[in-house]
Amino acid sequence: MADIVIQLLPHILAALLYAGLAFHFWNTRWREGEHQSVASPMQTWERAAIAAALLIQAIGLYQGLFGEAGMHFSFGFALSLMMWLAVLIYWLESFMARMEGMQPMVLPLAAACSFLPVVFPNVHLVANASATGFKLHFLAAMLAYSLLTLSALHAIFMGFTENALHKRTLKRSLASLPPLMAMETLLFRMLTLGFILLTLTVGSGLFFSEALFGKPLSIDHKTLFAFASWGIFATLLFGRHAWGWRGKRALRWTLTGFALLILAYVGSRFVAEVILGRI
Numbered sequence: 001m002a003d004i005v006i007q008l009l010p011h012i013l014a015a016l017l018y019a020g021l022a023f024h025f026w027n028t029r030w031r032e033g034e035h036q037s038v039a040s041p042m043q044t045w046e047r048a049a050i051a052a053a054l055l056i057q058a059i060g061l062y063q064g065l066f067g068e069a070g071m072h073f074s075f076g077f078a079l080s081l082m083m084w085l086a087v088l089i090y091w092l093e094s095f096m097a098r099m100e101g102m103q104p105m106v107l108p109l110a111a112a113c114s115f116l117p118v119v120f121p122n123v124h125l126v127a128n129a130s131a132t133g134f135k136l137h138f139l140a141a142m143l144a145y146s147l148l149t150l151s152a153l154h155a156i157f158m159g160f161t162e163n164a165l166h167k168r169t170l171k172r173s174l175a176s177l178p179p180l181m182a183m184e185t186l187l188f189r190m191l192t193l194g195f196i197l198l199t200l201t202v203g204s205g206l207f208f209s210e211a212l213f214g215k216p217l218s219i220d221h222k223t224l225f226a227f228a229s230w231g232i233f234a235t236l237l238f239g240r241h242a243w244g245w246r247g248k249r250a251l252r253w254t255l256t257g258f259a260l261l262i263l264a265y266v267g268s269r270f271v272a273e274v275i276l277g278r279i
Contacts, residue, residue: 010060011080011117017053018087018111021046025103042094042103050091050103057084057114064117072125076116078145083113085146086153089190097182105153133204141201145261147194148233152258154187155251162247184250188240191254195233198261202230225264232257 028040061081065072087110090099161180205226236253239245245253 007060007063008118008121010056010063011114014053014057014060015111015115015118017049017056018107018114021049021053022104022107022111025107029101030104042099047091047094050087050107053110054084054088054091057110060114060117074117074120074122076120078142079113080116081142082145082149083110085142086110086150089146089150093186097186102153102157105157106150109153137201137204140197140204144194144197144201147190147197148258148261151187151190151194151254154183154190155254155258158183158187159248159251184246187250187254188237191233192237195230195237198230198233202226222264225260229257229260229264232260 024046057080061077061084064077065081083106087106090102090106093099158180161183205223232253236245236250236257239253240250
């Protein structure tokens with residue numbers, strides 16, 4: 001029992017720290033108030049606190065994923081790892097651009113996802129996890145998921161901001177966000193990098209399935225969703241380059257591609273582990 005508590009403690013601490021930071025950023029950046037500035041820059045202690053939460057969560061993820069018997073995984077750890085990478089990317093991006101207005105959106109999700117391994121502790125042993133090719137495939141997949149998760153969050157808030165600008169009802173929460181053009185530039189930068197990594201993930205799974213997973217590629221719902229998501233992101237980026245797609249059209253394509261990507265792995269693992277009870 002004590003060992004289980006020790007293993008779960010980093011996830012609990014990280015979730016609490018993320019939740020506290022989420023409230024802090026909401027209170028200082030989004031909450032309406034007469035004596036509050038619209039966009040106060042991120043302070044050194046705020047960056048340090050986010051870094052501490054990332055470190056604590058990383059310890060919990062490492063302990064849970066890599067055991068003596070091999071690598072373990074589950075949909076809870078998948079979402080937790082995805083949001084860990086997402087927060088890390090935002091944290092690094094905050095050194096180059098204004099990200100303080102985005103933190104009240106990202107950190108609550110990080111708090112919820114970092115707590116998932118506590119709620120759903122069951123994991124399954126991953127076959128062939130010791131192979132170098134599998135590790136590269138896994139890393140590319142997680143980075144792609146994280147970048148495309150951030151892209152979806154960006155798309156949602158860009159939509160809110162654009163609607164507010166049209167209605168001239170821009171509140172402090174949206175005014176604290178980076179400029180719309182800067183958000184769009186960052187969106188397509190993350191989409192491009194995420195698409196490259198997704199291409200590597202899908203391509204390695206397609207052509208080297210037997211070497212990576214010990215079995216030939218099977219055409220199941222997970223594979224079909226992954227291919228459909230790849231096709232949507234490829235079309236979006238081509239449309240951006242060829243016809244200058246932007247605005248609501250780009251946002252809709254981004255969210256559609258992300259929804260299919262989530263269904264491809266996390267959705268299938270949720271059904272298998274939680275609904276059907278399979279490990």
